[in-house]
Amino acid sequence: MSTRKGIMRFFPFALLTLLLAGCGEEGLTALDPMGPQAQWLFDNMMLSLYVMALVIIVVFTLFFIAVIKFRKKPGDEEIPEQVEGSKTLELTWTVIPILLLVILAVPTVTGTFMLADTTPSGPEGSGDSGEEELDEDEIEEDGVTIEVTGHQYWWQFDYEEGFTAGQEVYIPAEEKVEFELHAEDVIHSFWVPALGGKVDNVPGITNNLWLEADEPGVYQGKCAELCGPSHALMDFKLIALDRDDYDAWVEEMSQDPEEFEPAEDDETMANQGREVFEQEGCIGCHAIGGQGSEQGPTLTNFGDRETLAGYLDPTDENLDEWIRYPQEVKQDNNMPGFPDMEDEDMEALIEYLQGLSVQD
């Protein structure tokens, strides 16, 4: 009995999962939620789907009976009874939908406020270890808040520790992390499908969003608001680390600028690359270790990037192509091309950029 019930409960679920098996990529699809918010959204989507399935079944049943049963027989010219209406029936199909909607309205309201409360949780472990009770302030201090700024086709992430990251945002896993959303030029929308909903980055106003990843991993993010010709390519990565790894990463990223310069050894390619970087004016737009302008994404940890320009494999060839002809790779982006760069310089530059890493 109970097993049958269980199967019945899971049947539509299983069917759907079966249907969607193979659909979508892990770390991207919202149908395979990887965090509490995504899970909540998924569950409530399923709830509404059940309600809708009910509505659809009723309507389709009535419809098919009607069109099959009440066809005109050939030669039958009799006029059917002219029914005006029916109070009972009409009341029925007014009241039942209202009840169904109430079922949906409750999570709608609670969920709205749940999403709006973006206070970061801080590491959960800290509650049990040693000190009995942490007061509110302290939790907040521990919690991570990251400022996200959308630019025409790239993402900037500013950490409270004072450093900046580009294109890839690192967060501690199993913690509610707060994002403060801004936009530099036009409206963008910050979305990590596997972890939760999207919220718009709107110029002139600040929005907040929280996300939490159940496990460390790489999650794909997308820009969800039309922002120009390369809107489709404005992807990013959200990388969740264990709290310890995260702290280490933060440490590395907050080092002094000098730490990011190649060793004082004139012979290395990287050192040559660094020179090219400064001479060609890259530094006028790109900062490394906080040094340089922020017109373009910071390249502090470029060597760790999963992607180049948000969506390409960060291979040497792609990087070469990108630096020479960025407009061909990503229409309308704001980086000028360097088509005439000497091959030698390019090689050094690439060597240097690929070596920019804060992870061992």
Add this chain to the structure above:
Amino acid sequence: MADSVDISKGLPPNPEKATLEGQNKFLGFWVFLGGETIMFATFFGTYLGLRGGTADGPTSADVFSLPLVFIMTMILLTSSLTSVLAMFAMKKNNFKALMGWMWVTVLLGAAFLGLEIFEFYEYSVHYGLGYTTSAFASSFYTLVGLHGAHVLFGLGWITTLLVRYRKSGITLTNAPKFYVASLYWHFIDVVWVFIFTVVYLMGVGV
């Protein structure tokens, strides 16, 4: 079907609605005014939403001058009354009075418009509140200017009627036209009531 009203005894008491054509004009115009309310509401909302956005430029309290606005208000309110009187004259088949009151309305309207232009000139030249100075400036000039454009259009409209029908007497064809024009004029006045309240009176205090 068109003339359901008996016209043998003279001008019917409601000449503007004596023909189907008149009734259609009458209703059509009210429908149009219904739409205008929302359009003005949109501009009012825009102004209210942006009036704080002065961006280091002059604020409303810096520039608005109540005495001027008071005079403008009185002029426009009075012109509303004169157009009411014109309609009374029309119903009584008193063509001269109709023309006279309508001309007074036009004059008052022109005086109002003159003052408004003077006001805009003052603000932009003496206070440095240009159209592009700030979001507040843009939304202010747009809202009040749109109202001014309505006044201007009304003036042109009524003047055309007055000239076109200067000798015709009151007929079943032009009565609805005069009536509708006077409705329009009242509506302009109503909008101004909200402008002087929401824009000027609420603007000087902040």
Add this chain to the structure above:
Amino acid sequence: MADTTVKTSEKSVLWDWLTTVDHKKLAVLYLLAGALFFVKAGIMALFMRIQLMFPENTFVTGQTFNELITMHGTIMLFLAATPLIFAFMNFVVPLQIGARDVAFPFVNALGFWIFFFGGLLLSLSWFFGGGPDAGWTNYVPLSSREYGHLGIDFYVLGLQVSGIGTLVSGINFIVTIVNMRAPGMTMMRLPLFCWTTLVTSILIVFAFTPLAAGLALIMLDRVFGGQFFITELGGNVVLWQHIFWIFGHPEVYILVLPAFGIISEVIPAFSRKRLFGYTAMVFATLVIAFLGFMVWVHHMFTVGVGPIANSVFAIATMAIAVPTGIKIFNWLFTMWGGKITFNTAMLCASSFVPTFVLGGVTGVMLAMAPVDHLYHDTYFVVAHFHYIIIGGIILGLFAGLFYWYPKMFGHHLNEKLGMLTFWLMYIGFHMTFFIQHILGLIGMPRRVYTYLEGQGMATMNMVSTIGTFIMGAAVIVLVINHVYSAYKSEKVTVRNPWGARTLEWSTQTPVPEYNFAQTPQVRSLDPVFYEKVHGDGNMKPAEPLDDIHMPNGSIYPFTIALGLFIMGFGIIMFNMDNPIIPPLAVTIIGGVVVFGSMFLHSIKEDHGYNIPVERVKEELDKEVG
């Protein structure tokens, strides 16, 4: 004063169509213009789908793709669906209420030409550096003077102009339905299509005016340096979104309510039953219209207006499911117990019901504000509205087309080809759009010109594109059908070929220019049916046979619209790099044409002409013979 002689002088055909104020001819013009724009926007959709067929396809660039989606959405909604609906409203409404014409025939013509020239202005953008590219929603700052290019100006002024046309037509319909009804046609005897026309027109009056205001703001921003949307100078970009959706949400009901109306005519006609729950249907229409104005923030759940606002608007949105549900079940129960004939019109009308529900329920899913953070701006939304628009509006329009075609053109459309169109459309449409729900959920945002390999989206996009080709085939078959039927179909001479129930079927086919030789006396809902059962099968006249008074044609609607077009173009020229002619001059010329035409029209008192009773009699006799 009035010109009482009959106009017998043969005017050239072209001049006749340019100056016509006859609602039936204007209906044909609307139909033609709407069909052309539909095919144009459909071909754009085809291009979009071809681009999305493979991952990282390079059929078009990102820029071109954005222009395609923007023009596709804009044209479909403003220049295809709206005029197609207006075509039926124009043709059917005066006939259904027993009137000789609309309340303002001149304004009716004006509405058409302004709409048409507005559409032309928008389409011109292709010749001046590309179409608008900020989506049909035209969000600032992407469309403001800093980030948007010249195409946006064409969008703004094209819509501004065509919007004026739509607005005046809306006013006209309201007055027509309120004032021009035949004796005995009370409001509660009004056919449902007229009710939905009335309510739609009211929505137009209240929705197109804020749009006009909003477009004016963008124009002032782009051409005259207004700071409404420049955040550094105190502007706010959310403002535009509010204004747009205050218009935009009612707009979708503007489109769907007349479709509801068509369905409410076709289903009773072919079920041979009166509409189930007429009164409830009327009130449901009113409630939908009213609620339609209270829900616009559901397009902005992720913009950040706050949790209370989101909750309130979410609940209001859900509430719309109730009156819509009432309609759905009333249609089902109209069929229930009837004697249904399945021809193309009925096939489209009946399958409208379940298909629309599929789109409606995803709408309610979207209305759950927190969960909408997941769906928003993904293909899930695209699937939602195409389900409603194609499964609803397009099917409704097809039903109306096949239903009223004999009355409009005097011959039937071919049924076999019609069925083929329907099935191709139906299959293609489900193939194209069902799968898009899933695409959205696995992380495909909308308005993306491409997607990457290895994200599991390739197959589904391919299926979707194949579906589009099938839909394209359906449209081609429909076009062939028109041509084929024009030559091969038998003439319809009977008044009521379907055995339908409303007044438009009580007059001659083809309809004479004065519609009714005698204004009918209406005694009930579904008057034609009523007279068949309770009377002698003919409508009782409300007046003796007499001379008929008709309005004269006029060229001024055309010239006023042309003037507006020139004016709009002049304003756009302000933003052009090297205009050959000074923009101000062009704008002023346009203004002179507009106001000059208006002036000329207003000083000429035109009381129309009379059709002598002999000719009316002659035409009546001809029908019998």
Add this chain to the structure above:
Amino acid sequence: MGENLSQPFTDSAMSKDEKIQMEQEKRVQITAFAFMIFITILAFIAVASEAIPYGFAVPFILLLAMVQFFLQMFYFMHLKDKDHGWPNAMMVSGIFLSAPTVISLTILLGEVKF
């Protein structure tokens, strides 16, 4: 029938009662006008005088504006008269829909979250 549309009339078809009624109506209109002028002055005084705090003056003048609005609509524009059902319906809808428009444009711009 078209002939008499452009014909002026020599006299009015108004009955005596109607004439008296109209004179009454005229008096009412003029009274309404006087009252409008009065409340307009009141509104200006409320704002101009230092004695009344801004926070109180604003709702007060908004109220006066509403009063004046209805006076204009009902008296000058005759909405109170019969056979104005449809105009009334249109205006009421217009005002009713204007309210959320103005309110949302004023406060729901994202700077403060509600």
